[in-house]
Every structure is written in C-alpha cells, then in structure tokens.
Amino acid sequence: MARSHEPTLADVAERAGVSVTTVSRVLNARGYLSQDAKDRVARAIEDLGYRPNQVARALHGKKTNTIGLIIPTVALPFFGELAVEVENALADGGYRILICNSLGRADREREYLNLLIGNRVDGIISGAHNEGLCEYESIRMPLVTIDRDLSPTIPNVRCDNRGAGRMATEKLLEAGARRPALLTSRSGAHNLREQGYRDALAGTGAEPLVLAVPFDTPSPLRQRRVEEALDSIAGRFDAVFATDDLAAAEVLEWARGRGVDVPSRLKVVGFDGTTAIRRALPALATIRQPLDLIARKAVELLVAQIDGSGPSPGDAGGVPSAVEFPVAFLPGRTL
Amino acid sequence: MARSHEPTLADVAERAGVSVTTVSRVLNARGYLSQDAKDRVARAIEDLGYRPNQVARALHGKKTNTIGLIIPTVALPFFGELAVEVENALADGGYRILICNSLGRADREREYLNLLIGNRVDGIISGAHNEGLCEYESIRMPLVTIDRDLSPTIPNVRCDNRGAGRMATEKLLEAGARRPALLTSRSGAHNLREQGYRDALAGTGAEPLVLAVPFDTPSPLRQRRVEEALDSIAGRFDAVFATDDLAAAEVLEWARGRGVDVPSRLKVVGFDGTTAIRRALPALATIRQPLDLIARKAVELLVAQIDGSGPSPGDAGGVPSAVEFPVAFLPGRTL
DNA sequence: CTGAAAGCGCTAACAG
DNA sequence: CTGTTAGCGCTTTCAG
Numbered sequence: 001m002a003r004s005h006e007p008t009l010a011d012v013a014e015r016a017g018v019s020v021t022t023v024s025r026v027l028n029a030r031g032y033l034s035q036d037a038k039d040r041v042a043r044a045i046e047d048l049g050y051r052p053n054q055v056a057r058a059l060h061g062k063k064t065n066t067i068g069l070i071i072p073t074v075a076l077p078f079f080g081e082l083a084v085e086v087e088n089a090l091a092d093g094g095y096r097i098l099i100c101n102s103l104g105r106a107d108r109e110r111e112y113l114n115l116l117i118g119n120r121v122d123g124i125i126s127g128a129h130n131e132g133l134c135e136y137e138s139i140r141m142p143l144v145t146i147d148r149d150l151s152p153t154i155p156n157v158r159c160d161n162r163g164a165g166r167m168a169t170e171k172l173l174e175a176g177a178r179r180p181a182l183l184t185s186r187s188g189a190h191n192l193r194e195q196g197y198r199d200a201l202a203g204t205g206a207e208p209l210v211l212a213v214p215f216d217t218p219s220p221l222r223q224r225r226v227e228e229a230l231d232s233i234a235g236r237f238d239a240v241f242a243t244d245d246l247a248a249a250e251v252l253e254w255a256r257g258r259g260v261d262v263p264s265r266l267k268v269v270g271f272d273g274t275t276a277i278r279r280a281l282p283a284l285a286t287i288r289q290p291l292d293l294i295a296r297k298a299v300e301l302l303v304a305q306i307d308g309s310g311p312s313p314g315d316a317g318g319v320p321s322a323v324e325f326p327v328a329f330l331p332g333r334t335l
Numbered sequence: 336m337a338r339s340h341e342p343t344l345a346d347v348a349e350r351a352g353v354s355v356t357t358v359s360r361v362l363n364a365r366g367y368l369s370q371d372a373k374d375r376v377a378r379a380i381e382d383l384g385y386r387p388n389q390v391a392r393a394l395h396g397k398k399t400n401t402i403g404l405i406i407p408t409v410a411l412p413f414f415g416e417l418a419v420e421v422e423n424a425l426a427d428g429g430y431r432i433l434i435c436n437s438l439g440r441a442d443r444e445r446e447y448l449n450l451l452i453g454n455r456v457d458g459i460i461s462g463a464h465n466e467g468l469c470e471y472e473s474i475r476m477p478l479v480t481i482d483r484d485l486s487p488t489i490p491n492v493r494c495d496n497r498g499a500g501r502m503a504t505e506k507l508l509e510a511g512a513r514r515p516a517l518l519t520s521r522s523g524a525h526n527l528r529e530q531g532y533r534d535a536l537a538g539t540g541a542e543p544l545v546l547a548v549p550f551d552t553p554s555p556l557r558q559r560r561v562e563e564a565l566d567s568i569a570g571r572f573d574a575v576f577a578t579d580d581l582a583a584a585e586v587l588e589w590a591r592g593r594g595v596d597v598p599s600r601l602k603v604v605g606f607d608g609t610t611a612i613r614r615a616l617p618a619l620a621t622i623r624q625p626l627d628l629i630a631r632k633a634v635e636l637l638v639a640q641i642d643g644s645g646p647s648p649g650d651a652g653g654v655p656s657a658v659e660f661p662v663a664f665l666p667g668r669t670l
Numbered sequence: 671c672t673g674a675a676a677g678c679g680c681t682a683a684c685a686g
Numbered sequence: 687c688t689g690t691t692a693g694c695g696c697t698t699t700c701a702g
Binding site: 008009021024025027028052053055056057058059060061 | 694695
Binding site for chain 2: 678679681682
C-alpha cells in the first residue's frame with residue numbers, strides 16, 4: 001500500500017531546524033518561545049500537513065479526552081437523539097464520544113465495558129438496560145448513568161419518571177377515560193412510570209391493568225405480542241398509556257385493525273416525544289423527556305468527576321445520587 | 336481520586352515472576368510458552384484485573400482497529416440504523432467504530448475528519464452529505480463512501496437510487512395516480528432518485544413536479560415548508576413520492592390538515608423503510624433500502640483497502656467505483 | 671528562550 | 687522456551 005508515514009513531531013522539528021521540544025511547545029503554547037521559532041514551526045507544520053498523533057499524546061498524558069456512551073442502540077430514535085445531545089454537551093468540554101450499542105445483550109455490554117477501559121476512556125455514561133452486570137461494581141472510573149439505578153453511589157440522571165407516569169395517566173382521565181391500561185417494557189417495583197400510573201389510578205376506583213412487552217422484542221414479533229396483550233384485556237380498558245412512543249404506535253395500529261376509533265373509543269398517550277417520532281406521528285399525544293437537559297447534566301456530573309472537582313463513584317455525600325428533570329405534555333389527537 | 340494506576344504489563348510480569356515479553360507473548364498467544372509460564376501469567380492477570388492498554392498497543396502497532404463513520408446524525412432513524420449495521424459488520428473483523436455526527440455542517444465534518452486522522456483510525460466510511468469538502472481529496476487513508484459520490488476514485492456503496500425512484504413512481508401510477516409529484520431534499524442532476532422519477536414519468540404525458548425541502552431543515556420549520564411547497568402546486572398533483580419516510584409523514588399530515596383523503600384522493604410513497612419508522616407508521620407504503628447489505632459491502636471494501644488486498648483511494652482499476660443494491664417495495668395503505 | 675533525555679505501556683527483534 | 691533491549695510519537699523535567 002506504499003503509504004508514506006504521516007509526518008511526526010520529529011519531521012516537523014527537522015524541517016523547522018529546531019528540536020522536538022520546541023515544536024511540542026508551540027503546539028501546546030507552553031513556556032516562552034521566540035517569535036522566530038514559532039513562525040518557523042508553524043510553517044513546517046503547514047508544509048508537511050502535520051497532525052499530532054493523538055494516540056501517542058494519550059499514552060503519555062494519561063488522558064484520552066474520550067468518554068464512552070453505552071446505550072441499547074442508536075437505531076431507536078430515543079437513544080439516537082440522546083447520543084447526539086450527549087455529544088453536543090461533551091463537545092463544549094473538548095471531549096469526544098465513543099458510542100457503544102449494547103443491543104440489550106449483557107455479553108455485548110460487558111465486552112464494550114472492557115473495550116472502553118482498555119482504551120482508557122476518561123469516563124463512562126451508561127444508559128443501557130441490562131440488569132446485574134457486576135462489572136460496574138468494580139469499575140474505578142468516572143461513571144454516570146442515565147435513567148438507570150446501578151447503585152446508590154453512582155450518580156443517576158433521568159426525568160421524573162413517577163411524576164411523568166402520573167401526568168400521562170391523569171391526561172387520559174381528564175380526557176374522559178375511565179379505565180386506562182398501561183403498556184410497558186417490564187413491570188415491577190423499579191418501574192417508576194408504572195408507579196406513577198398506579199398513583200394516578202388510586203382513588204379513581206379503576207383497576208390497574210399492566211401489560212408488559214419487552215422493548216427489544218424483534219420488530220415483526222412485537223406488533224403481534226402487543227396485539228395479544230391488548231386482546232387479552234379486551235373490553236376492560238378504554239385508554240392506554242404506553243411507556244414509549246413506538247409502543248403507542250403499535251397500540252394505534254391494533255386499534256385500526258380492530259376497527260376501534262381513536263380517540264372516541266380509545267385514548268392513547270405515549271412517552272419520550274423524540275423529534276423523529278413526532279415528525280412521523282404528530283397526532284400522537286405524548287410525554288416529552290428533556291433530553292437536552294438530561295444529557296447536559298450527565299456530562300456536567302461526569303466532567304466534575306474527571307476533573308476531580310466532584311465525587312468519584314464510591315464516594316458518599318456530595319452530589320445527590322439521582323437528579324430528576326420534569327417532563328412536558330405534548331398534546332395530540334389521540335386523546 | 337487517589338486512583339492508583341491501572342496495572343501494567345510490568346506489574347503482571349513482576350507478580351508472575353517472569354519478563355514482560357513472556358506476558359506479552361501469552362497475551363498474544365505468540366511463540367512457544369511453557370504451560371507453567373502460561374498458568375502463572377494467567378493467574379497474575381486475573382489477580383490484578385489487568386486489561387491491556389489499547390492506546391499503547393495502537394501506538395506501537397500502527398493499527399488502532401478503529402474506523403470512523405461520518406454521518407449527518409444518528410438522531411435520524413435512517414442513519415441510526417445504518418450505524419448499527421456498520422458496527423455489526425465491523426465487529427466480525429475485530430474493528431470498532433467511532434461515530435461522528437456532522438449535523439450537516441461542513442465545519443463540523445472537517446473537524447471530525449481531523450479528529451479521525453489525529454486518532455489514527457484505520458479507515459473511514461463517510462455517509463455525510465456536505466458538498467465540496469476538499470479535505471477528502473488529500474486524504475491518504477482507506478476510505479469508502481455510502482450513497483455519496485466524492486470522486487470517481489473513491490468506492491461508493493448505495494442502493495440503486497435511480498431504479499428505486501422509478502419503482503416508487505411506477506407504484507403510484509399502477510395504483511391509479513396520474514400526476515405524481517416528487518418531494519426531495521435537493522433537486523438536481525446528481526439526484527438519482529429524481530432521475531428515476533423522471534424516467535417513470537417520461538411517456539406518460541405527466542409533467543414532472545419537483546419540490547425541494549432540505550432534509551436538515553429544523554423540525555418545526557420543516558412541516559411548514561413542506562405544506563407551502565404542496566400548496567404551491569395544489570390541484571396539479573394526485574400523488575407524492577417523498578425521498579425519505581419522514582418527509583412522507585409530513586405529506587400525510589398536510590393531507591389530514593387539508594381534508595384530503597389518502598389514498599383515494601392522494602397516494603403517497605416514501606423511501607428508506609427503516610424499522611423505526613415502519614413501526615411508527617406501518618400504513619406508509621415505502622421503498623426499503625437494504626441497509627444490512629450496504630453496510631456489509633462498505634465494510635468489506637474498506638477492510639480490503641486496510642489489509643492492502645484491495646485498491647487504495649487514488650488507485651484506478653480493481654473494484655468498480657460504485658456498487659449498487661436493489662431495493663424492495665413495502666406495500667402500505669397510502670396507495 | 672531552547673535542547674537532551676527519560677519515559678508512558680506495549681511489541682518485536684535478537685540473543686541466550 | 688525466555689529475557690534484554692530498542693523503539694512507537696509525544697510530553698516533560700532538567701540543564702544549559
């Protein structure tokens with residue numbers, strides 16, 4: 001392939017007739033330099049089209065200016081938009097991002113964790129969903145999670161899931177629904193949106209109807225699963241709060257297939273409110289997560305850890321373990 | 336932060352009572368090792384929780400096993416899914432991916448290009464859309480583009496855009512449309528989907544109606560632009576071929592607002608057929624790009640360049656400069 | 671103001 | 687079979 005080497009510091013030094021030290025100095029604007037030296041080095045860099053080797057720089061400096069982001073998959077608009085927001089927030093601090101799609105598989109997440117550590121990233125933001133990855137316990141590295149409780153000592157940033165679940169359910173009730181069902185990914189005590197749904201139902205006399213279809217069910221299967229779930233409670237609900245917008249879309253498709261009119265006979269509210277799904281389905285009423293704020297805060301907490309100006313994981317005290325942001329209701333024609 | 340260093344090769348060597356060479360050897364399974372040595376090293380690695388420093392490894396080996404992917408933004412499902420497909424294809428070869436969102440801005444793309452080169456990635460796959468970035472000319476590095484003609488010497492992988500444009504338009508005609516309009520991002524000779532549209536119209540007596548709204552128009556504005564465009568040709572069209580699904584969704588929203596029934600009075604066909612949008616809008620008829628094949632082929636061509644078993648950019652001959660894959664029509668209720 | 675030299679952690683000759 | 691010894695490209699004392 002006869003590719004000539006990229007030029008190195010030494011090449012620049014030689015061409016400029018100075019030492020590598022001097023070149024390094026002008027590159028990093030450190031110490032006093034004669035104008036003459038600066039000029040000659042600048043010219044040599046220009047002539048050679050020199051670009052510092054960040055790999056070498058990182059090896060020495062013990063800082064890669066890279067952080068890892070672990071999420072299920074950027075193929076889902078929610079995580080795609082989250083990734084872009086994180087990237088933007090990071091850019092201000094001079095960091096870049098290594099995006100890792102765990103695809104909801106624990107082995108893949110573990111693999112990526114090792115990759116990130118091996119590559120000596122300066123910190124990790126984890127928004128993946130695999131339970132019980134003990135690896136995180138032993139990670140001695142700046143770490144922040146998004147919408148995921150790993151451990152009380154690891155800062156977590158998220159929207160006010162419980163309040164949001166309550167809000168979504170209340171919107172359905174206000175619109176006239178009497179028996180709203182919940183369609184979520186996994187039911188349980190850890191599911192705060194479900195808690196909010198139950199909160200809102202308490203005192204209305206309505207019985208909670210919780211349907212669970214894993215969010216990473218392969219696509220052709222998912223629609224069927226959702227339809228089975230809805231059919232199984234047929235006649236016992238007149239509204240659905242789906243904990244993500246794509247699931248809400250599946251509910252709409254079910255209704256169309258069954259000839260159930262929305263919103264007169266069925267009201268639907270989704271969750272996330274991503275720009276992409278909003279464009280695809282502007283009719284869908286939903287709860288919007290403030291992704292920009294969440295990303296910005298997660299980055300802020302992470303950078304504080306990296307700079308040592310914030311608590312590291314394992315540290316008690318200091319930053320509260322969870323930061324929550326309020327959500328916004330986006331009206332639509334589905335309720 | 337009082338974090339003691341991550342353990343190094345030397346630490347492992349000391350603990351195992353062997354030399355660093357030996358440790359390096361067992362790590363890379365190179366040369367002959369006594370079983371005893373292997374065992375002791377393995378134990379030491381285990382005890383210390385040692386993870387090889389990939390940065391150092393890359394510095395020496397002149398290979399980072401990382402490739403850069405430049406795209407507009409993973410916030411759009413099409414590029415999000417493309418990124419995941421590329422990542423999967425790459426994983427088989429032991430490569431990882433650095434995803435760069437250019438956000439459609441030339442400055443950002445240039446910046447990322449420098450970043451990738453500075454980080455000494457082994458190659459670049461570019462699927463961004465900025466015109467006239469002269470930087471690419473001077474890049475002496477394995478490079479493949481996706482759906483983008485940079486130069487005849489740089490391999491390009493894409494779907495059969497022209498055939499696909501023709502197919503989409505023909506589907507509209509077959510469904511009974513007489514005057515299909517085209518809604519695209521940028522009109523011009525380079526727009527092969529537009530060519531296909533014109534091909535299909537030739538001989539039908541229908542006059543081409545081409546509407547252009549840039550795909551990266553900020554979201555709230557876009558819907559308005561699309562509506563203005565459609566209003567401007569009101570009464571002169573009875574179908575729309577939109578060159579991406581999100582644009583098609585905007586057409587549907589326009590129709591709903593104007594009280595135009597789909598598909599009886601207006602037929603619509605989109606483009607891309609991503610899983611996410613398919614889930615959100617299963618009713619939309621569209622043309623599906625074989626993202627998996629495209630990604631796999633792009634990676635194959637890139638890896639061939641990296642391994643030196645394929646032509647480098649600038650090389651004439653060898654691999655044809657463009658590889659095209661056929662698309663598939665996905666039926667829906669919008670036509 | 672500038673340069674020589676010692677590493678950062680790892681790999682690869684080149685001897686034993 | 688194993689250890690010694692150079693570097694990879696860059697930053698950073700420490701002396702001029």
